[in-house]
Amino acid sequence: MLRLAIQKSGRLSDDSLNLIRECGISFISSSLKLKTECTNFPLEILFLRDDDIPGYVADGVADIGIVGENVLVEEGKQSLTVEKLGFSKCRLSLAVPKSAEYNSIADLNGKNIATSYPNLLQAYLDEQGVQANIHTISGSVEIAPSIGLAEAICDIVSSGSTLISNGLKEVERVFKSEAALIASEQLSDEKQQILEKLLFRIHAVQRARKAKYILLNSPNDKIEEISDLLPSVKAPTVLPLAEEGWSSLHSVVNEDDFWEIIEKIKEAGAQGILVVPIEKMII
Numbered sequence: 001m002l003r004l005a006i007q008k009s010g011r012l013s014d015d016s017l018n019l020i021r022e023c024g025i026s027f028i029s030s031s032l033k034l035k036t037e038c039t040n041f042p043l044e045i046l047f048l049r050d051d052d053i054p055g056y057v058a059d060g061v062a063d064i065g066i067v068g069e070n071v072l073v074e075e076g077k078q079s080l081t082v083e084k085l086g087f088s089k090c091r092l093s094l095a096v097p098k099s100a101e102y103n104s105i106a107d108l109n110g111k112n113i114a115t116s117y118p119n120l121l122q123a124y125l126d127e128q129g130v131q132a133n134i135h136t137i138s139g140s141v142e143i144a145p146s147i148g149l150a151e152a153i154c155d156i157v158s159s160g161s162t163l164i165s166n167g168l169k170e171v172e173r174v175f176k177s178e179a180a181l182i183a184s185e186q187l188s189d190e191k192q193q194i195l196e197k198l199l200f201r202i203h204a205v206q207r208a209r210k211a212k213y214i215l216l217n218s219p220n221d222k223i224e225e226i227s228d229l230l231p232s233v234k235a236p237t238v239l240p241l242a243e244e245g246w247s248s249l250h251s252v253v254n255e256d257d258f259w260e261i262i263e264k265i266k267e268a269g270a271q272g273i274l275v276v277p278i279e280k281m282i283i
């Protein structure tokens with residue numbers, strides 16, 4: 001059985017659990033139970049504070065984990081990374097009061113900066129040649145300037161609304177982060193095999209998230225032109241329609257290119273275009 005550590009409750013929790021569920025893995029979860037065994041896959045899930053996850057995985061108490069890269073790098077455990085997972089995207093940024101004059105990072109020389117990420121911040125300040133006093137606090141960092149604890153802060157930003165609500169402006173981006181899957185360096189062969197099975201499923205889910213299945217009707221004399229516009233896993237499927245002179249074309253398109261492709265195939269004569277989500281994609 002492979003032990004997976006995920007965040008009990010917070011910004012990583014829902015997406016971590018959804019990913020496991022989308023991999024077809026079932027488990028019973030309740031907010032009070034901090035450990036659960038999956039019913040149809042050799043996986044046990046531990047629900048922990050996110051800061052503890054890299055340490056548990058490094059010590060082999062948990063075999064794998066899902067954690068933000070910001071926490072991972074802060075704790076000096078980036079070597080445990082297996083791969084990025086594409087959710088909980090955010091950045092670690094420096095911010096100062098909206099009214100403060102700020103021209104460059106040099107303005108932070110000799111200033112007090114409050115943060116929960118002292119290592120990441122120190123590395124950034126060193127790189128920039130700035131000497132400041134770092135005050136480590138564990139949360140509600142955005143309050144620090146307004147209570148006189150610091151002149152600047154360094155904290156997680158996503159939409160930026162927490163900064164705005166607290167009268168702050170973002171001035172420097174220190175680190176870009178997203179959720180990552182991490183694994184212990186001492187997995188047994190058996191556990192390694194389970195991890196590979198899990199990764200196979202994760203990749204199928206991730207590929208499917210980015211892709212759409214597209215179905216359309218095409219006059220037979222336009223099949224070639226439209227097929228050339230459609231990317232696909234191998235080649236588009238072409239099926240005859242009950243109406244003479246028409247065919248149905250099926251293919252897979254990337255979500256990012258999707259609107260551009262639709263415009264082009266419509267111009268080329270495609271009709272009755274349907275776009276449907278894909279649940280899993282194995283290539």
Ligand SMILES: Nc1ncnc2c1ncn2[C@@H]1O[C@H](COP(=O)(O)OP(=O)(O)OP(=O)(O)O)[C@@H](O)[C@H]1O
Binds near residue numbers: 007050067070071156
């Ligand atoms: N606003 C956000 N948008 C996107 N991702 C975020 C955001 N805030 C944090 N994250 C990411 O999610 C992780 C967990 O954030 P959260 O705020 O839930 O942590 P926490 O309060 O330290 O939780 P815990 O109680 O587990 O210690 C962060 O380390 C970061 O990688």
Ligand SMILES: O=P(O)(O)OC[C@H]1O[C@H](OP(=O)(O)OP(=O)(O)O)[C@H](O)[C@@H]1O
Binds near residue numbers: 011139140158161
């Ligand atoms: O730029 P925004 O979209 O406003 O997000 C940024 C905020 O999100 C996180 O806190 P969270 O809301 O998770 O609460 P926490 O302080 O309890 O961790 C982070 O610590 C910021 O305060």
Ligand SMILES: [Mg+2]
Binds near residue numbers: 049050051
């Ligand atoms: Mg935490």
